[in-house]
Amino acid sequence: MKVLYFDCFSGASGDMIVGALIDAGVPLDEIRTALGSLSIDREAIWTERVQRVGISATKFQVRGEDAGHHHHRHGGVATEVHAHRTLREIYALIDGSRLSSSGKERAKSLFARLAEVEGTIHGTPAEHVHLHEVGALDSIVDIVSAVHALEVIGADRISASPLNVGSGTIRSSHGSYPVPAPATARLLEGVPIYSGTQSVEMVTPTGALLIAAYATEFGPIPLMKIGRIGYGAGARNFEDTPNVLRVLIGASDASVSSHTVTVIEAEIDDMNPQIFGVVMEQLLAEGALDVFYTPIQMKKNRPGTLLSVIATPATRERLTATIFRETTTIGVRYRDMTRECLERETKTIVTPFGPIRFKVALRGGEVLNAAPEFDDCVRAATATGKSIKDIQAAATKAWLDTRRP
Helix, strand or coil, X not given: CEEEEEECCCCECHHHHHHHHHHCCCCHHHHHHHHHHHHCCHHHEEEXXXXXXXXXXXXXXXXXXXXXXXXXXXXXXXXXXXXXXXXXXXXXXXXXXXXXXXXXHHHHHHHHHHHHHHHHHHCCCHHHCEECHHHCHHHHXXXXXXXXXXHHHCCCXXXXXXXXXXXXXXXECCEEEXXXXXXXXXXXXXXXXXXXXXXXXXXXXXXXXXXXXXCCEECCCCCCEEEEEXXXXXXXXXXXXXXXXXXXXXXXXXXXXXXXXXEEEEEECCCCCHHHHHHHHHHHHCCCCEEEEEEEECHHHCEEEEEEEEECHHHHHHHHHHHHHHCCCCCCEEEEEEEEECEEEEEEEEECCEEEEEEEEEECCEEEEEEECHHHHHHHHHHHCCCHHHXXXXXXXXXXXXXXX
């Protein structure tokens, strides 16, 4: 399984993403060809080798009809933005590219998402929105190039780190706004972000759009064997932090399902024990992957209970709110971890007491565990008058008989 990881410790922008993907091995000439009429001419798209605090990186460059009037190429100088286009005009440009059919649809869906966000912010229907910074030709080229480059790489799984959005204020065609800008913040809903030490915009709308659309999970680097590394440079050159986006591309063990989970914990020593069961049911109903309790000894030698919740990062905030609302705890802690799971499937086995479903766990096609579904065993025991342990034993024998040559 091919894995791609965006390391956004210095934020993200469209040109940084494209630069990193080129640096990781996507040929520039392929991108020039895919752009078609968007590139004006092949020499309007080029790369430069630059240094960012000791790291050699690829700077993706675009020269076009409205180059120089942009702001949102990462870390650029704040200028008045003149280029703007409607969604229909951008769709026409995408149709003039040489992206694959699926690539064109993906690029259009990205701009549709952007128009939806801008429309929500300004109270305008998406089809009437005039896209300013991201409607400039260089930003359109960034997005189309990224779509093609990611299609070339063909990663089975794409994940990203939390995004450093920077801090301070940004000036756009609409005025001066706090970082992250309104559109950027809306595009990053559900994505983990933080403010680094740099008092500049570190994530642009184009970067937010691409990372949020392609990354299916956010957290630490997943279990992988690195095959290629790419660095895409931003425009600024900070004194103490390399202004680059890093891409790691490699392989993970396809026999093991690895993904990021969030572990939420809370210590409780003053709650009616009858409530614990209700809290568990509510957390599971709201999307928790697992909930369990551990007896602990707390301050002043008081016995207490540790509530542990395993969840996806996207559900952490909702589950934390439930913990605060339904328990007596006054604080929770959480951490992101990588979880690996065996493949799982369900098989039905015919037994002397009727069909029993088995939960089967595999790794690389090899069966490692198999257990009869307890509820099925209970139903069979109730219907036949046999004990549950007899039903389980008979079901296990029937399973083993199916495995013998």
